[in-house]
Amino acid sequence: MIRTYKSCIIKILLLFFINIIFINGALAAHIESADSAYKTGHYDQAVTLYNEILKNEGSSSELYYNLGNAYAKIGDYGNAVLCYLRSLRLDPSNKNAKENLNYIESKVIETNNSELKDKKLSLDAENPSFFYSVRMFISENHLSDTWAIWALVCFLVFIACLSCYLFCKNVIIRKIGFFGGIFFIFISILTLIFSFIASSYKSNQGVIISPKVKLLSEASSNSKENPVFLTRGTRMTILDIYPTDSNEPKWYKVRLNSDFVGWIEASDFIPVDK
Amino acid sequence: MSRRSSVLLMLLISVIGYMTGASINLSVSPQRGKNHIEVGDMFYLYITLTDIDQAPNRPNLTGAKLAYFDRTSQQSSFQSVNGVTSKSYKATYTATLRAEKEGTFSYGPISIGGIKSNQVKYSIGPKSSQSNVYNAQNTNTSTDDDSKPKFIGKGDGNLFLKATVSESTAFELQALVYTVKLYTTYDAIKFIGATAAPKFDGFVVEESKDISNSLTFETYQGKNYATAIIARYIIFPQITGNLKITGNTYTISVDRREYYHDAFWGNMSYSTPLQLNVTPNDLIINVKALPEPKPVDFSGGVGTFSISSELNNSDFKTNQAASIIYKVHGTGNIKYVQLPDLSALYPPELEVYSPKTSQNISVGSTSVSGDVTFDYSFMPLDEGNFNIPEVKFVYFNPESARYETSIAKGYVISVGKGADNGNKLLKKLKFDSQLQNVSIKSLRKEYSTYNKSFLYWLGYIIPSILLLLIYLIYLRYAALHADMISFNSRRADKLARKRLKKAHTALKNGNSDKFYDELLVALWGYLSDKLKMPTSELMRENIRNMMMSKNVSDNLVEMFINLIDEAEFAKYSSVNGSDNMIKIYNEAINTINTIEKELKK
Numbered sequence: 001m002i003r004t005y006k007s008c009i010i011k012i013l014l015l016f017f018i019n020i021i022f023i024n025g026a027l028a029a030h031i032e033s034a035d036s037a038y039k040t041g042h043y044d045q046a047v048t049l050y051n052e053i054l055k056n057e058g059s060s061s062e063l064y065y066n067l068g069n070a071y072a073k074i075g076d077y078g079n080a081v082l083c084y085l086r087s088l089r090l091d092p093s094n095k096n097a098k099e100n101l102n103y104i105e106s107k108v109i110e111t112n113n114s115e116l117k118d119k120k121l122s123l124d125a126e127n128p129s130f131f132y133s134v135r136m137f138i139s140e141n142h143l144s145d146t147w148a149i150w151a152l153v154c155f156l157v158f159i160a161c162l163s164c165y166l167f168c169k170n171v172i173i174r175k176i177g178f179f180g181g182i183f184f185i186f187i188s189i190l191t192l193i194f195s196f197i198a199s200s201y202k203s204n205q206g207v208i209i210s211p212k213v214k215l216l217s218e219a220s221s222n223s224k225e226n227p228v229f230l231t232r233g234t235r236m237t238i239l240d241i242y243p244t245d246s247n248e249p250k251w252y253k254v255r256l257n258s259d260f261v262g263w264i265e266a267s268d269f270i271p272v273d274k
Numbered sequence: 275m276s277r278r279s280s281v282l283l284m285l286l287i288s289v290i291g292y293m294t295g296a297s298i299n300l301s302v303s304p305q306r307g308k309n310h311i312e313v314g315d316m317f318y319l320y321i322t323l324t325d326i327d328q329a330p331n332r333p334n335l336t337g338a339k340l341a342y343f344d345r346t347s348q349q350s351s352f353q354s355v356n357g358v359t360s361k362s363y364k365a366t367y368t369a370t371l372r373a374e375k376e377g378t379f380s381y382g383p384i385s386i387g388g389i390k391s392n393q394v395k396y397s398i399g400p401k402s403s404q405s406n407v408y409n410a411q412n413t414n415t416s417t418d419d420d421s422k423p424k425f426i427g428k429g430d431g432n433l434f435l436k437a438t439v440s441e442s443t444a445f446e447l448q449a450l451v452y453t454v455k456l457y458t459t460y461d462a463i464k465f466i467g468a469t470a471a472p473k474f475d476g477f478v479v480e481e482s483k484d485i486s487n488s489l490t491f492e493t494y495q496g497k498n499y500a501t502a503i504i505a506r507y508i509i510f511p512q513i514t515g516n517l518k519i520t521g522n523t524y525t526i527s528v529d530r531r532e533y534y535h536d537a538f539w540g541n542m543s544y545s546t547p548l549q550l551n552v553t554p555n556d557l558i559i560n561v562k563a564l565p566e567p568k569p570v571d572f573s574g575g576v577g578t579f580s581i582s583s584e585l586n587n588s589d590f591k592t593n594q595a596a597s598i599i600y601k602v603h604g605t606g607n608i609k610y611v612q613l614p615d616l617s618a619l620y621p622p623e624l625e626v627y628s629p630k631t632s633q634n635i636s637v638g639s640t641s642v643s644g645d646v647t648f649d650y651s652f653m654p655l656d657e658g659n660f661n662i663p664e665v666k667f668v669y670f671n672p673e674s675a676r677y678e679t680s681i682a683k684g685y686v687i688s689v690g691k692g693a694d695n696g697n698k699l700l701k702k703l704k705f706d707s708q709l710q711n712v713s714i715k716s717l718r719k720e721y722s723t724y725n726k727s728f729l730y731w732l733g734y735i736i737p738s739i740l741l742l743l744i745y746l747i748y749l750r751y752a753a754l755h756a757d758m759i760s761f762n763s764r765r766a767d768k769l770a771r772k773r774l775k776k777a778h779t780a781l782k783n784g785n786s787d788k789f790y791d792e793l794l795v796a797l798w799g800y801l802s803d804k805l806k807m808p809t810s811e812l813m814r815e816n817i818r819n820m821m822m823s824k825n826v827s828d829n830l831v832e833m834f835i836n837l838i839d840e841a842e843f844a845k846y847s848s849v850n851g852s853d854n855m856i857k858i859y860n861e862a863i864n865t866i867n868t869i870e871k872e873l874k875k
Contacts, residue, residue, distance in 0.1 A: 031712050038709060053712075058719035062710040069707060090721075096706045103705045148724035152733045159737045166745055192725070199723040 027057055038066065043073040061091035068097070072104055078209035078232030078270075080104050085235075085272045089203065092141050108233035115229050121259040125235070138194050139201035147195035154188035206252065206271040208234045208264070215262025219251035226262055236260075238271055296325040298391030300382050311373050313401045316341070319369040319381065319394070328386050330367055337375035337398055344368065373398040433458040433528060435504075435554035437472075437521050440641070443560040445672045446514055447576040449607045449642045451482075452507040454521070454554050457492070457499040460528040461545060466504055473520040476513040476561075480609070482506040482637035508642050510607050511561040521554035564670055569677050571614050575669035577606015577641075583665060583682035590654055591692030597651045600629075600665060600682055605643040609635060611669070613648055619663050623656040623689075654689040661686050759806045766803035767870050770796045774863060781855050789855055790845035793862060797838055800866060804873075826872050834865050 034049035050067040068083030084101035087094055112123050128136060138147075161184060164177030209232050214225040219242045240253035242263070252269050255261045299322040304311045311317045317338070321330050332343050346368040353360040378397040383390045433456070440451040452472070456463070471479075489500040504524070511517055529545040536542045564576070580603050587596040602611055617626040627650065635644030654660065664684040671678045724730040762769070773796030780789035802809045805820045814835055821831045841858055 027714050027717075031714070035709055035712075053717075057714075058717040060712060060716040060718065062712045063717065066709045066712065069709065072705065073707070094710075096708070096710065100706055144723040144725065148730060152730065155734055156737060159741055163741055163744070166741075167748060195723065195725045199725055 027053075030057075035066070038070055038073075043070045046070040047074065047076075059086070059090065061087045061094050061097065063087075064090065065094060065097045065100075068100065072100065076209075076232070077104050077108055078207055078211075081108070081233045081235065082207040082209065082270055082272065085203075085205065085207065089140070089272060092143065104233060105235070108231055111231040112234060115231065119228060121228055122257055123260070124257060126257045135197075135201070139198045140203065142194075142198065144195045144198035144201075147191045147198055151188045151192035151195060154184045154191060158184040158188060203271070203273045204238045205235055206238050206254065206269050208232050208236065208268060209270055210268035213264060213268045215254070215260055215264060217262055219253070219263040221265075223263075226260065228260075230256075230260065236264075236269075296387075296389050298323055298326065298330075298384065298386060298389055300384070300391050300394045302381075302394050302396040311396060311398045313373050313376055313398055315373050315398075317371055317373060317396070319371060321367040321369070321384075321391075323365045323367070323386065325363050326365075326386055326389060327363070330384060330386055333369050333381065333384070335369075335371055335381050335396075336379045337377055338371040338373050338379075340369055341372055342370040376400055432530075433460055433526065433550060433552065435521070435524060435552050437519070437554035437557055439509075439519070439557050439559060441559075442557075443562065444511060445562050445576055445670065445675075446512070446564050447510055447574065447607050447610070447670075448672050449577060449605075450509050450511070450559070451637070451641065452509050452519060452557075453503055454505040454524075456502045456504050456526075457494055458501075458528065459497070459499055460548075461531055462529040463502075463526060464529065464547075465525070465527040467525045468505070468522050469525060470522045472505075472507070472522045474507070474509055475519075476515075476517045477509040477511055477519075478610075479510075480508040480637070480642075482508055506637065508637050510610070511559065514561045514563045517559050517561055519557045519559065521556055523551055523553045526550045526552055565675065565677075569668045571666055572668050572670070572677070573611050573613065575602070575604070575606055575608070575611040575667070576672060577604055577608065577669065578671055578673070578678075579604030579606065579608070579611065579667060579669045579680055581665065581667040581680045581682045583684075585662070585685050585687075590687050590689040592654050592657055592689055594692045595651045595653050597649060598662065598685075600648040600650065601645055602648070602667060603645040604669075605641045606669070606672075608642060608644055608646055609633060611646060611667075613665065613667070616650060616652075616665070619665065620652065621660050623658070623660055624652045624654055624662070626650055626652045654687075654692075657689050657691055659686060659688045762803040763806060766800050767866055769803060770800040770866050771863075773799060774859070777859060781852070781859060784852065786852075786855060787845070789859075790841055793841050793858065794838070794845070797834075797841065797862060801834075804869075824873060826869060830865070830868060830872060833861075834869065837861055837865055 030049070030053055034046050034053065037043075037049055038046035047067065047070045050063065050070060054063060054067065064083045064087035068080045068087060071077075071080035071083060081101065081104055084097045084104070087097040088101070091097075109123065116123060158181050161177045161181035165174050165181060166177075168174050168177065208230055211232050212229040213232075214227075214229055216226075217224045234256065236254035236256050238252050239255050239261075241249045242251035242253070244250040249266045251263045251265060252271070253261075253263050254269065299320075301320045301322070303318050303320065305316045305318075308315065319333055319335065321333070323330070329345070332340060334340065344367065345365055347366040348364070350361065350363040353362070376398050378395065380393055380395045382393040385391065436455045436457060438453050438455065441448070444450055452474075454472075456466070489502050492499055492501045494501075509519075527547065527549050530548045531543050531545045533541060533543045582601050582603070584599045584601070585596075586599065590596055600613055602608065602613075613629075620626050629648040629650045632647045632649070633644065635642060635646075662685040665682040667680045667682065668677055669680070670676070773792055777789050777792035777796060780786075780792055798809050798812060801807075801812055801817060805812075805817070805824075807816075807820070817835065818831055821834075822828075837858070841862075844854060844858065
């Protein structure tokens with residue numbers, strides 16, 4: 001009786017592992033075929049394959065980076081910028097994604113400037129406010145988990161300091177324990193708050209993905225438009241969303257600077273965070 | 275004999291003459307200088323009568339209007355051979371007609387005095403578009419053949435245009451020169467104007483401004499002409515096959531000199547102005563495709579070229595632009611040559627920008643030559659030694675019918691650290707095309723953060739609880755410990771007596787070793803309990819200090835220490851009398867009792 005029970009468990013475990021190996025093997029082959037499509041220069045095929053993995057298996061910073069590279073190679077700078085931004089949202093320390101994002105955005109700026117010609121409009125994005133840059137530092141430059149780990153480490157150091165204070169008889173060690181404890185519990189609480197801020201943060205950035213887009217003064221297709229086209233890959237700040245009846249966004253009010261504020265259709269624009 | 279035969283021959287001829295005589299012949303001819311009749315043209319109908327005395331009626335031709343009809347020539351002959359007189363008579367009537375309708379018509383036969391004529395056919399064509407005001411002076415000697423110049427002028431061509439091309443068979447993209455040359459015998463050319471550009475189908479055309487206005491003299495088909503080149507085009511065939519160049523029409527005003535004989539002045543001349551519309555001959559060029567396979571890095575150049583490179587800077591720094599100049603010199607379609615993509619050729623640490631191109635091209639009579647300068651600027655992004663590779667310029671040489679290569683030399687540059695002046699435009703920018711490894715484990719559909727996981731919070735809870743527990747245990751232990759010490763202190767003499775009893779039994783048994791051991795344990799234990807100090811920390815000096823602080827008199831402490839000393843001395847010495855043991859035992863009991871008494875005070 002016991003033996004059959006044991007063998008049953010073993011069978012279930014075995015099945016479970018085989019399943020994992022099989023699924024992982026298929027997925028690895030999937031990723032590999034996408035990589036090789038990219039390496040042999042079939043970039044549009046690589047785009048389709050990476051997007052499939054993204055849809056079926058989930059995302060990672062590296063996957064978004066690779067997809068961004070494939071988009072950049074076929075000249076779709078809009079989606080490339082979007083992918084690099086998403087890659088950086090998942091891992092702000094991804095140096096290559098940052099470099100490629102800068103490179104593609106410099107190309108986008110070139111295209112925008114050539115469209116600008118001699119019109120007296122500015123295309124420089126505004127410098128973020130102090131409050132916003134603090135928020136960016138907390139939420140975009142660091143992951144919520146990074147803050148959480150710092151909070152935990154500081155808490156453990158606080159525990160160590162506290163035990164020094166409680167159990168030691170040497171006065172100097174007890175003093176260090178007391179003040180160190182106060183310091184570290186303060187840092188721990190602060191970073192824990194940061195971690196919550198970062199985890200609830202939603203980027204208000206978005207990217208133009210249609211080749212050429214004009215900003216409209218109102219959320220309707222026959223309103224006055226800005227005379228200058230913005231090319232795909234231009235990053236803009238979302239100010240407002242005009243939803244459809246089914247609560248899907250239909251128009252976004254976006255802003256680059258005081259010269260470029262207006263409405264843009266949802267089919268031309270994708271926000272970084274959904 | 276010979277005389278008789280000649281007479282016979284004469285007779286025969288005259289008989290034939292009589293027999294064939296009396297005939298009417300009709301013929302139609304277009305106006306002079308043309309070989310067909312067009313609407314609006316004048317044309318002529320000749321009626322030749324032989325041996326008919328009557329005059330024909332005024333002819334009435336369909337599609338034409340009679341303008342004038344008269345006898346234009348008449349001849350008669352009389353022959354008398356051996357007394358036989360024969361008379362022959364021939365008259366030609368000419369009808370001048372104006373063609374009015376298009377079509378093919380016929381006239382005749384007509385009959386005069388019972389003699390029938392032949393029938394003539396004539397066709398009137400549509401009015402040609404190129405008819406001109408001065409068509410009276412225009413004579414086309416050979417208009418059938420398009421490839422020959424159209425002679426315009428009196429009779430044998432006093433003015434014509436001749437088109438030539440430098441090669442009649444050429445390769446695709448090969449530079450050809452199309453020249454229009456004017457040949458004239460007229461005195462003065464007052465004006466030359468083209469009504470349109472020549473039609474070059476399948477060519478890229480560059481008009482050459484290199485035309486000299488001076489006349490040169492040339493013999494063409496045995497006649498001296500003044501010649502001038504009036505147009506020159508550089509043409510590049512873009513497609514293969516037989517390509518046709520259709521000449522355009524030029525309007526040329528000239529002075530024509532007329533000579534006449536004056537009875538008084540002798541030979542005189544005057545000039546009359548004349549306007550002519552002239553078209554040069556058409557040309558057909560056989561264009562061959564470039565041989566396959568074309569080299570991968572073919573520059574598109576057809577001709578002979580050479581490339582050279584020149585590096586201006588000698589000092590390179592990161593983020594500081596430098597320039598390299600490639601100069602392509604040669605003959606051919608030099609304007610259309612391209613360099614290979616340098617950004618792919620150069621190491622990725624050198625960023626290459628699109629070049630500034632300048633051209634210095636001159637058009638000769640048979641070729642186009644000159645040089646094209648590509649001024650590339652590049653920016654080193656990294657420090658170190660970099661290799662600027664050789665640049666291969668592959669072109670097609672139509673003379674050898676082979677692809678040839680010219681190489682611009684490469685350089686090795688060493689880049690030093692440049693000023694990092696924070697200029698945004700000069701920031702290190704390059705596209706990293708390497709892929710990153712996607713690990714399967716890192717793929718997530720849902721992202722949850724640590725601060726929402728219970729496991730993370732366990733990291734806070736467990737250490738906190740552990741610390742609390744340990745602290746509670748510590749407090750408890752401390753309290754317990756404090757109790758034990760005061761208890762022991764109170765019971766110190768009782769414990770000492772208990773141990774002394776053990777020493778006493780050892781004394782009774784005469785076991786001196788055990789006796790001293792127990793005695794010492796009792797003495798040290800007593801002190802330890804009394805002073806709340808572990809036995810290990812007890813030393814003679816701190817015993818003295820501690821006892822003093824507890825108001826135990828000096829000599830009593832001395833006694834106690836002496837007792838311990840004595841016991842220890844006795845333990846390790848051989849002197850082990852039972853008297854000594856009893857003495858020390860009593861002393862110990864007495865000392866403890868007095869200490870107890872003193873402490874209770």
